[in-house]
Amino acid sequence: MSAESVDRDSHGDDTVEISPSFSPEEWWWYFSGTASRQFKRLFPDVIQRTLNRELWIYSTIAIAVPVSAAIYDGSWLTVGAIFGATFLFGGMIYGESYVIIKTLQEAVETVGRGQYRFRIPEQRADELGDVYRGFEQTAATLDERIEEAEEAKEQAQREQERAEEARAEAEAAKQEAEAVADQLRTRAQEYSRVMDEVADGDLTRRLDTDTDNEAMADIAAAFNEMLDSLSGTVAEASEFADTVASVSEDAAASGQEIRRASDEVSGSMEEIASGAEDQREQVAEASERMNDLSATIEEIASSATEVADTAADAADTGEEARDASERAGEEIASIRENAASAATEVETLDQRIEQIDEIVDLIDGIAEQTNTLALNASIEAARAGEAGEGFAVVADEVKDLAEETQEATDEVESVIAEMREQAAAATDEMDDMEDSVESGADTIEDAMGKLESVVATIEDVNAGVQEIDDATDRQASTTQEVVAMIDSVAAISDETADEAQSVSASAEEQTAATREVTETIQQLSTEADQLSTLLDEMQVSTGGSGATIAATLED
Structure with missing residues (x-):
């Protein structure tokens, strides 16, 4: 469905480059979008003005007027040329939008597969470029949060292990203390x-x-x-x-x-x-x-x-x-x-x-x-949202253990x-x-x-x-x-x-x-x-060889 190339950024993280694929019926739109990008590289100011919404409306009106005049004069060749140019111009605009949508769709599917580190090769200076960069930043931030959640989960597991050890030590100390106390x-x-x-x-x-x-x-x-x-x-x-x-x-x-x-x-x-x-x-x-x-x-x-x-x-x-x-x-x-x-x-x-x-x-x-x-682990799990629910359960178990x-x-x-x-x-x-x-x-x-x-x-x-x-x-x-x-x-x-x-x-x-x-x-x-009489108050009796002495002291 899609082709993905993996490279390394300056930090050594695995980053996927987004490269959408097209079906045969979609190649026209891909070709139009590519031509639009090339036009944009060659004439960035003209394309930027053309892509302006208000200018597009005015341009449409401007095209409609000569088309109407040509039809009225019966110059069908002129009408065809105008419609061809219009179709080509509209294909370039829509094709580029289609490529952008496919790119964003591929990026969303990449995130859905659990890959939050990706790069969109297209560099744009307009609102769509902001959308690209915002989506990349959002995915990167989400990846960082997931990594933090994983680290918090590992920390919770370590804390749970230490708590288990502490509970075992406390149980042993309790049993030892109870044995000593009973004795x-x-x-x-x-x-x-x-x-x-x-x-x-x-x-x-x-x-x-x-x-x-x-x-x-x-x-x-x-x-x-x-x-x-x-x-x-x-x-x-x-x-x-x-x-x-x-x-x-x-x-x-x-x-x-x-x-x-x-x-x-x-x-x-x-x-x-x-x-x-x-x-x-x-x-x-x-x-x-x-x-x-x-x-x-x-x-x-x-x-x-x-x-x-x-x-x-x-x-x-x-x-x-x-x-x-x-x-x-x-x-x-x-x-x-x-x-x-x-x-x-x-x-x-x-x-x-x-x-x-x-x-x-x-x-x-x-x-x-x-x-x-x-308690700190529970707070971190709450910050992590749904990704930290499992970690919150572990934190609650650690709290119950404490x-x-x-x-x-x-x-x-x-x-x-x-x-x-x-x-x-x-x-x-x-x-x-x-x-x-x-x-x-x-x-x-x-x-x-x-x-x-x-x-x-x-x-x-x-x-x-x-x-x-x-x-x-x-x-x-x-x-x-x-x-x-x-x-x-x-x-x-x-x-x-x-x-x-x-x-x-x-x-x-x-x-x-x-x-x-x-x-x-x-x-x-x-x-x-x-x-x-005084000594009779201490009654002494000896038995056998005198090894046992029984005495009764009367108060």
Whole structure:
């Protein structure tokens, strides 16, 4: 249908030269148009004036007048010549227009085939030349717009690929964050449950250290070490309280025996004093009683020696108890350090959560930028008109993808907020545990103070018992002297009566001293009972080899 020749312009673009083809019946018009162009090249001014519309009308009138005159005169040859010239002149004008129309038709068909770069060889200076150049410029502009649309489409495809990558990264980050959040949430709930049971008094509970999170594993290990130390301290304190109570009971029993013996001595000496006047008649009976008294004094001396040994042991035990209390205080200090370390680990966990939050903010910023790029792409597609409709669909998909990414980041931020709340709850529980440790430390310090008082009392008891032992020894010696003097009691009855009064007074003093010792031992027993009651609030039981310790702390 048409012949097209392709050449290269100065910019290297493919340009089609428009060259219309004609059928045999159209060659007359092509020949006329060619002749008209040649005339135009030779006589541009004449042709330009002739082609003027007004001049054409006037020329037609001018031709019609001589034709009419020739017909009237009967000169048909002249009429034929005029009509021939007119036909030739009209053919040249119409032929050129026909060639122009064919050229424009070929240019339109070229554009319809998708070739927007073409060149019309005909160079005209009239309105038709302007039409040629305008059509070429319009086609070139359309080609540029299509190229821009293609570039925008490629840019949109690249943006879509980047958005797909961003969505994949966001999805992976979301899944990773959800996995970490689920693991931390489960582990935090388990730790919270175990800590609640420990706070209720079950010291056999332990935190599971088998976790992928290093911070949580360190918290569990530190917490378990603290519980082991606390359980050992409670067990030692309970054993020490039992020992003090046992020693106090033994000392109280010995004091009762001493008191009874002293009462017996006092009664015997009162009988001696009351029977001094009858001593002469009852010398034999007095001798027998003095022998009995000597035996009793020996028993008292032996008992006093045993009490002295027991009091000395109690004093040694008190020193050991004091050392154990100091160790308990050191253990409490270690527990405080472990609690502080656990609180530091929880703070480290909160910092890790902040880092995850920063990553989510970065993803959210990428999604916002992607949304902005999609909006710009939609604007460019709208400018491209119908040629950018496909690109607009891609831009809308990119925008939807960016919105989905933002929704995913919002969900991740919600999960991080829950993690932060759980971390804060864990911190509060650690603070509560630290308060419990402080309360336990105060209780131990109170027990240590009372234990110091008990130790001081035991030392006083030991000193009193030693005095009783010395007094009993002296009493035994005096009794031996009395037995030796019984043989001469008749001669010195008055002296014996005086001596009996003196012995009676000594017996009363001994009874009073024994009563004081007994009261002191009873006070020691009472304080030991108080210490035992205080430690009973920490019920400790050991099973097997003592590897497991269960303790119940009653508030």
